[in-house]
Amino acid sequence: MTLWLLRHGEAEPRARSDAERPLTERGRREVRKAAERLRGCELAHILVSPYLRAQQTAELVRESLGLKLPLTTVDWAxxxxxxxxxxxxxxxxxxxxxxxxxxxxxxxxxxxxLHGHLQQPLGLSTASLVALDGETIPGLMQLAGLYHPS
Incomplete structure (x- = not known):
């Protein structure tokens, strides 16, 4: 399995709640750059946090790649x-x-x-994209790519 992890693009610093913070224009540009790294992938699922900035990020990826794949909002993200x-x-x-x-x-x-524990998180900036290959079992995946669009 290939698992892609995409952090949302840059978001506005304030809104009525953290969940309602929208992407900035810079964030939209970052996401479009990151989306290009997904071109040619055969995505079966796009899972997305319910927060606005993540929803906007996923929609931009879908639009940039011309995908008809539905977005699946997951409350655990x-x-x-x-x-x-x-x-x-x-x-x-x-x-x-x-x-x-x-x-x-x-x-x-x-x-x-990657490591099987929580002591070595990957440092991700806004719109960073991670590719992991293998079984989705802690410690058994391999880093296949890491992209920071800055």
Missing amino acids: TPDDSPRAAANQLDAYPGECLLVSHNPLLGSLAGLL
Whole structure:
């Protein structure tokens, strides 16, 4: 399995709530750059946090790549959710999968899947894209790529 992890693009610093923070124009540009790295991938699923900036990021990826694939909103992919709980959910989505979410969840999830523990999270900037290959079992995935669009 190839698992792609995409952190949302740069978001506005304030909104009525953290969940309602939209992407900035810079964030939209970052996401479009990151999306190009996914061109040619055969995504079976696009999983996305319910937060606005993640939803906007996933929609930009879908538009940039001309995909008809639906977005699947998952409630276990918010910034404060458990990386272990998220890892346990991934087997329900076979095939090549893109998860659009936030830090610290994504950095910790990547570290968990690569190393089998939470002590070495990957450092991810906005719109960073990670490619992991292997079984979605902690410690058994391999880093296939890391892209920072800055």
